[in-house]
Amino acid sequence: MIRSLPLAANAACSSPDGPLVVPVAAKRAGAPCPRLASASILGGGNEIEIDHHGAIYRLRITSLGKLILTK
Template identity: 55%
Template sequence: MMVDKPDASKHVALQRAPVAEVRTMESADIFRGASEIMIHHDGVIYRMKITRQGKLILNK
């Protein structure tokens, strides 16, 4: 029994929408030596904290 191999010429390259560059910031620049900051977003205050293990926690 013969199996046909797929024809590579039939494959069409997928076009992707342009991706906006995501800005990256250092946590040290955001916290500036503090272990906790408050973030005001859409009328709500959020608390971001660096834990003893160095993880970030965001609470409403």
């Protein structure tokens, strides 16, 4: 399953608590970066594909519970 999350500055992201918006000004001011639960990103599964500028990356949970991002 491929899910698309808009992660650009000033973009709304899906989260269980509603949209998450990261304004450009907050990033410049040194504000902490947004935190998302891995379960919300992975949608309850163990693996997703991420399209980043036309390149496909795979984010998966290993058998030891660690996250691995591969191209």
